Amino acid sequence: MMGIFRGIDHNRFHVDFLIYNQEQTDFTREVEAAGSKVWRVPSRRESPWGWYRSLNRFFQLHASEYTAIHYNGSGLTAIAPIIFAYKYGIPIRICHAHSSSSKGFHNRLLHNLQRGLAQRLTTHHFACSSLAAKWFYRNSPAIIIRNGIDTKRFAFNPQVREEVRQELQIQPSTTVIGHVGRFGAEKNHTFLLDVFAEYLRLNADAVLMLVGIGSLMEAMKQKAENLGVADKVLMMGERNDVPRLLQAMDLFLMPSTFEGQPFVLIEAQCSGLPCLVSDVINSDICLTNNIETFPLSKQPCAWAEEIKTLLEHYHRKSEQETIEAQGYSISDTINYLEKVYNGEA
DSSP states (O other): OOOHHHHHHHTTTOOEEEEEEOOHHHHHHHHHHHTTOOOOOOOTTHHHHHHHHHHHHHHHGGGGGOOOEEEEEEESSSHHHHHHHHTTTTTTTEEOOSSOSSSSSHHHHHHHHHHHHHHHHEEEEESSSHHHHHHHHHSSSOOOOOOOOHHHHSSOOHHHHHHHHTTTOOTOOOEEEEEEOOGGGGGOOHHHHHHHHHHHOSSSSEEEEEEEEOOTTTHHHHHHHHTTTTGEEEEEEESSOHHHHHHHHHHHEOOOOSOOOOOHHHHHHTTTTOOOEEEEEEEGOOSSEEEEEEEEOOHHHHHHHHHHHHTTOOOOOOOHHHHTTTOOHHHHHHHHHHHHHOOOO
């Protein structure tokens, strides 16, 4: 959504965000600096009733100011924004599916119970992949919205690679295994750390770069300590320079337990990184020849061996043209969404 925000024609469209937390981040500061608003309501987990009342109050007061709501979700467990957008008359109501499963009986039950209602109350059904579309909408029609990126920002650049590695004091000979993602259960950081520990047995001159924040971050720091690899793990936190950090990496590792269509994998492929990902990730994401799926059922030592094999036989180059040829340029995505937001599609 930030990619869309940056590229949309702000002379024609005013875009605001509604989020479920009170945190200030690089994204919220960027949005507000551009003259847009970041509306905030309490977290549903912290205060379900406060969340519900705040949403109702927001739409009651502000629905008339908007022609479209673009609801992005990983499940239909909390569809109050869709309900209120319908109740208070926002004409264009988009549901955009970003995942293909959810954890926990409670979440799956709510998703299944509310799926039909959500579909009836929305005007557009979007999904990031065919698997996400099937899970969200079953047999109802849905439009696959490709997660377009600014391909120029992510194209492989050897000069930037050298600059970033110098800034981070990483030697040219050091292998950098990288991951970008929120520290949540579905990203499987605990398995990722096990894989890295095994890879160090094969190549001691390696580091793991983890970019992101989240509820499990401290637990993963402790796990790295327990494994004896903490001095080899770079916890980068939340960053606004992911395109540059991808340049410094040598391989992108994503052993997720479930995903819709992970945006960052498109970015990693565009930057020419070899990518080793779990076999639960939708094959729609395999846009280049530098991505390989691997069974989650395999032990960490097998994953480590696969990393070694991939790096031995890989020559890095930019995949910008390949990504663009398959329609994953952010400009293509924005052109279509502008028509939707304007009521033309």
